[in-house]
Amino acid sequence: MALIPDPVYTVTYTFQDETGSKATTQAYIRQGIVIDDVIARANALAAALRNVSNAQLTGYTISRGWTEDAPAGAGGGSRVERKGRTIWLADTYKTRIDIPSIATGQVLPDGALNRNSVQFLALRAVLLTDFVGDFTDSRGVSLDALAAAYESYTRTTPKRQPTRKLA
């Protein structure tokens, strides 16, 4: 059971023509080079694409993925709608990280998550102390404290439901 990296970074360019219609095209950059070089190559290709297209190049997205080679299998009774909702502070602003199908052993009788469990302390350490400056809110401000942790439920969109539907 390991996360296997995709062989490439995927760069998705978005275009918009005179009528407002949008289109995308993709290019791939080999893994194994530092991210600054990936950005530089994506930007170089953006300049070339802009020159060959009459449409407006509105931007590009760089993505990288990893896939589990042997997923362990979901636990019995697991439901992703049952979330462990954690709220983190970044210089007084709040940002949320949900944990799908929070293990029932992590939930206290009053609905709060057990903040002193080994597993929760490990998550807290990753976000706050082990990689200082890496994890941020959407503005880029580092996470600095835990504000809340509790069980919550959310709906599932039809697209994410399994294909099997029971009568």
Add this chain to the structure above:
Amino acid sequence: MWRLRVWFRDISGTVSYTGAWLRSPNETAIFAFVEALRALSDAQITHVDVLRRFPYDSQVPSGRDRGISVLVHRATDNTNNTNTELDAFPMWVPEADSGLARDLWGHSVLVRDYASRAGYNIDNPTPGDGEPVSLDNEYPDDTDDYYLIAVRRNFWHRLLRDARAYNTLAMTLPDRQARRVRLDIRDLFLGVPMREVLERLDRIIELLENGGNANTDEIRRLLLQIIAALGSS
């Protein structure tokens, strides 16, 4: 900021993900985060991705005829540098004509470290050595590093002309590229009543793949049927 997403699937098969923001795609931090989540959830983690959007300051759009150029570039073995062809990489460029698009991959600096989706090399095409091929009057041969295909979707007469050349190009390409071009054609014509065309194209490709002893009369007959079908659409 980079958006990290960790994807889960529960026992019912329902999918969900959770996200976090990252200053940089630090793999060590990502893996530590994933392991922490794995210990807290009883759903299975299926995959992880990280992405970031970069806005780009480009020119005002000045076209709307939906012209598209498609570059099909050969991709080679990058592990032992044998130059063995293992894959093909098609790239669609909206609102571009073939004259401009043929310059896209011809610059060695630009193509350095670019790869096909499966991760094979598409670098080192020497500019001028193996000219890109447009649909109108040029055909690839064994020395070509990459191929250029121009397609216009909105005008039937152009579609007729381009489809004819596109099909011809598919016939002249090596098997691997031919299959990729065939898939491109399928994508291109989705939503258009082109079933007959696709069926005949499949037959053509099949004929070409059968040991290289294609029956040229049969191919010509099928192509004429395709052209007739295009003209009557």
